[in-house]
Amino acid sequence: MLVDEANSALPLSDDIEFTDMKEAVDSPDRVAPVIEFRDVCLSFDEKVILNGISFSVRRGETKIILGRSGGGKSTVIRLILGLIKPDSGRILIDGEDITDHDEPALMTVRQKMGMVFQEGALFDSLPVYENVAYRLREQGVEEDEVEAEVRRMLRFVALEDAIEKMPSELSGGMRRRVGIARALVGDPEIVLFDEPTAGLDPPTARTICELAIKLRDLHDVSSIFVTHEMNNLRYLSSEYAVIDEGGEVRFEKEGERLCMINTEILMLRDGKVGFEGKDEELLRSEDPYIRTFVHGK
Amino acid sequence: MAAICLPFCAGRCNLTLFFKEALPTRFLMNPLLRFIAELQDVSLLLWRSIVSLRHGPRYFAETLRQMDMIGVGSLPIVLLTGFFTGGVLVLQTYPTLEYYSLQNESGRSVATSLIRELGPVLSALMVSGRIGSAIAAELGSMVVSQQIEAMRALGTDPIRKLVVPRITALIMMLPLLTVAADIFGLIGGGIVANYIYGQDIHVFSESVRNGISTKDIIAGMVKPIFFGFIIGLVACHKGLSTSGGTVGVGRSVTNSVVTASIWVIIFDFFLAKALQYLLDIGRI
Numbered sequence: 001m002l003v004d005e006a007n008s009a010l011p012l013s014d015d016i017e018f019t020d021m022k023e024a025v026d027s028p029d030r031v032a033p034v035i036e037f038r039d040v041c042l043s044f045d046e047k048v049i050l051n052g053i054s055f056s057v058r059r060g061e062t063k064i065i066l067g068r069s070g071g072g073k074s075t076v077i078r079l080i081l082g083l084i085k086p087d088s089g090r091i092l093i094d095g096e097d098i099t100d101h102d103e104p105a106l107m108t109v110r111q112k113m114g115m116v117f118q119e120g121a122l123f124d125s126l127p128v129y130e131n132v133a134y135r136l137r138e139q140g141v142e143e144d145e146v147e148a149e150v151r152r153m154l155r156f157v158a159l160e161d162a163i164e165k166m167p168s169e170l171s172g173g174m175r176r177r178v179g180i181a182r183a184l185v186g187d188p189e190i191v192l193f194d195e196p197t198a199g200l201d202p203p204t205a206r207t208i209c210e211l212a213i214k215l216r217d218l219h220d221v222s223s224i225f226v227t228h229e230m231n232n233l234r235y236l237s238s239e240y241a242v243i244d245e246g247g248e249v250r251f252e253k254e255g256e257r258l259c260m261i262n263t264e265i266l267m268l269r270d271g272k273v274g275f276e277g278k279d280e281e282l283l284r285s286e287d288p289y290i291r292t293f294v295h296g297k
Numbered sequence: 298m299a300a301i302c303l304p305f306c307a308g309r310c311n312l313t314l315f316f317k318e319a320l321p322t323r324f325l326m327n328p329l330l331r332f333i334a335e336l337q338d339v340s341l342l343l344w345r346s347i348v349s350l351r352h353g354p355r356y357f358a359e360t361l362r363q364m365d366m367i368g369v370g371s372l373p374i375v376l377l378t379g380f381f382t383g384g385v386l387v388l389q390t391y392p393t394l395e396y397y398s399l400q401n402e403s404g405r406s407v408a409t410s411l412i413r414e415l416g417p418v419l420s421a422l423m424v425s426g427r428i429g430s431a432i433a434a435e436l437g438s439m440v441v442s443q444q445i446e447a448m449r450a451l452g453t454d455p456i457r458k459l460v461v462p463r464i465t466a467l468i469m470m471l472p473l474l475t476v477a478a479d480i481f482g483l484i485g486g487g488i489v490a491n492y493i494y495g496q497d498i499h500v501f502s503e504s505v506r507n508g509i510s511t512k513d514i515i516a517g518m519v520k521p522i523f524f525g526f527i528i529g530l531v532a533c534h535k536g537l538s539t540s541g542g543t544v545g546v547g548r549s550v551t552n553s554v555v556t557a558s559i560w561v562i563i564f565d566f567f568l569a570k571a572l573q574y575l576l577d578i579g580r581i
Contacts, residue, residue, distance in 0.1 A: 115450040121443035135451045
């Protein structure tokens with residue numbers, strides 16, 4: 001359903017390119033996971049953070065990672081980026097085993113990924129423009145192309161007006177959105193969200209989730225969304241983005257007849273996978289820990 | 298384990314790998330092991346800085362920016378330090394020299410002291426306080442606000458981008474600052490000799506000319522190269538190994554200044570001895 005609508009309603013903007021979803025869905029590449037953890041273990045000091053974690057993320061899929069604070073959710077993201085190494089187990093990105101990669105090899109792998117940090121992690125000595133342009137400048141892209149791409153990304157997060165501002169002049173929500181724009185520059189195949197809505201008011205948190213939904217449904221981006229907020233889970237696992245006849249992006253709920261297959265939930269519990277599946281299964285679970293986590297009682 | 302691991306080495310760079318069973322308390326409680334671990338981290342940082350010079354990208358603009366900040370920015374305090382150090386040297390030594398009827402050699406004494414020792418060491422200490430602390434604070438803040446991780450996530454090597462330009466700038470600018478401090482020290486000494494003790498300025502300048510040789514100048518230029526390297530390496534290491542939020546940043550700044558200053562003074566002794574031997578200077 002999303003395939004036809006996305007392809008038939010491109011006039012949203014001249015400079016946003018949508019993936020040919022039909023071709024993408026039929027591609028054999030989609031069978032292979034984009035991210036794969038195989039029995040990954042990690043401990044800091046004597047504290048076990050991850051104890052034999054295995055999961056995979058398919059192309060165009062969003063994996064929501066739930067868990068209590070300090071439960072290793074952000075660590076999973078740092079492992080994917082190669083910022084830390086596991087004690088044992090294997091990590092594969094696009095079929096490539098990156099577990100033993102050195103820093104220069106990891107730099108190449110990281111080109112495929114974008115990362116949205118919890119507090120934005122913007123370079124506070126650089127204005128918004130330079131922050132978003134950072135990756136392109138490092139790649140030596142021509143200034144004209146840099147400016148066009150930066151403006152396109154800032155339009156995507158609805159922050160083109162803030163292009164000349166310094167990070168210190170932005171609100172928390174704006175910083176996260178600039179962080180998203182920076183992560184999306186270069187059209188990465190994978191986007192990693194590390195609690196991007198933490199500490200934000202509900203409307204701004206909703207805006208961030210909508211951006212993640214648009215990336216998933218309209219740009220075929222694989223993503224991992226780390227959170228412990230149930231509102232985020234509800235938005236991401238029950239809503240999808242379509243382009244209406246006027247070229248506007250519209251968010252619709254999956255309803256009773258439609259079940260989205262491109263969003264799954266992974267719950268970490270005591271260093272292990274405590275739950276993996278769809279939101280409906282999570283909400284129906286009788287496990288006391290999951291019930292406490294989901295319903296708060 | 299992770300707490301003492303530099304952010305750029307992905308958890309595989311320090312002694313904790315080899316002493317994994319003994320971690321963490323025994324490891325951290327043992328000052329000798331802690332020192333060895335830190336030495337290893339600094340060596341690794343140095344090695345990676347050297348290796349990164351072989352390939353691009355190279356950040357010339359950043360290096361120039363750092364040279365401006367370190368060189369031009371530090372000029373006023375270094376000139377002031379040099380001027381008053383030269384002045385006080387003459388103020389203190391002139392009466393003693395006069396006692397032995399050697400007051401005409403006051404220029405020689407101040408020139409020798411300044412160019413061989415005080416100029417390089419005091420400039421290094423001032424730069425360590427001003428620039429070493431700034432580097433440690435900047436990098437430390439970037440670590441605690443995840444900017445270093447963001448940089449790595451965006452495919453940039455922080456050593457190439459942040460460490461190499463700072464160390465290069467310090468190595469290039471500290472000798473120039475030292476020369477400036479030496480010149481202002483001699484001017485300060487000359488003014489004190491002339492205005493306070495009434496010595497003819499030509500006698501003072503003639504004494505300075507007789508007192509210093511090319512070897513002295515070479516020795517005075519070699520030392521700041523090493524000192525700049527030490528200050529840069531220590532400051533970058535302390536900054537990048539920051540942990541514990543804003544309190545940790547403060548701790549890194551203090552440690553950076555104290556450690557760099559101590560190493561400058563220790564290295565000064567060994568460098569002086571080595572230069573004495575190599576250049577055949579400082580012997581009567």
